[in-house]
Amino acid sequence: MPSSNIVDRRVTAVLPLAVSMGDPAGIGPEIIAKAWERRVANALPPFVAVGDARAVERVWNGPVARIADLGEVAAAFPQALPVLTVEDAGDITPGVPDAEGARCALHSLELAVGLVRTGAARALVTGPVSKAQLYAIGFTHPGQTEFVAERYGVAGDNAVMMLAGPSLKVVPITTHVPLNEVSGLLSVELIVAKARATARGLLRNFGIENPRLAFAGFNPHAGEQGALGREEIDIIAPAIAILREEGIDASGPFAADTMFHPRARTTYDVVMCCYHDQALVPLKTIHFDEGVNMTLGLPIVRTSPDHGTAFAIAGKNVAEPGAMIAAIAMAGEAADRREQTAACKP
DSSP states (O other): OOOOOOOOOOGGEEEEEEEEOOTTTSSSHHHHHHHHHHHTTTTTOOEEEEEEEHHHHHHHOSSEEEEEEGHHHHHHHTTTTEEEEEOOOOOOBBBBOHHHHHHHHHHHHHHEEEEETTSSOOEEOOOOOOOHHHHHHOSSSSSSHHHHHHHOOGGGGGGGGEEEEETTTEEEOOSSOOOOGGHHHOOOOHHHHHHHHHHHHHHHHHHHSOOOEEOOOSSSSGGGTTTSSHIIIIIHHHHHHHHTTTOOOEEEEEEEGGGGSSTTSSSSSSSESHHHHHHHHHHHHTTTTOOOOEEEEESSEEEESOOOOOOGGTTTTTTOEEEHHHHHOOOOOHHHHHHHHHHHOO
């Protein structure tokens, strides 16, 4: 079995990837369509958009194939973007989100998850949604990551949000919480659980046999030996010690401001960060147009472009599809690798 990122597509299944469209008033429909336009140049696997086909037609003049069954995707994909319509999203105005669009986004996500769960699709890619709009219609999860994890019965601590670009992978140990609550949420148990899931995910999805996990400190200068805070001494270092005893290559905690320059990025496979912006600021600075959100710890492959709905530019034909293209490509490669691994087992 190949151990590099080059995957033999001769073993790739015919099944498509399911791409939920996200909020129909955002840039999701546009970047999915543009990804289809560049399918050949980027060697993208077949995929189907799940949502309201009119959302694509509002912002794109290319060919759309409205399908009723995923068995139609293989024949349609070379000539048109296949779209599995969930429901009428109401009057769609790019850049103007509303409750009907949010309900369509949620139902599209639910259907796309179900397609992968039942084996009709081989991986899940989720388009950008508006959390504010979803919360307004009763959505109770912090984000799509937690929603997908719950649908697969995976505990929150075992589902890991990893952000990945060509030269950097980061994991926020805490995610969408106020900064003043992070210290109280960090624990040895949480860090160990997230690190274990990360190590397993890097092996399953990327073929990294012995992943190197580097831990960022919580405080400036990684606490300066306790002078600037004790989270490193009381929480992070003990978690690292447990991981090392288990055979996981864990190192740190390091001062976060020294971890992301080019030389430092050659010394690890992923940085385990204490909070959201500690992880996402460097990732988006280095790989803004190609960052991918991948959920580790799931029985399926799930990716998403690492950006939001961008309502301000929706419908203006200026949205860059790089992150969506990268999310589709990464999902396809990870699914290939999992299928190859399964095929190699006796």
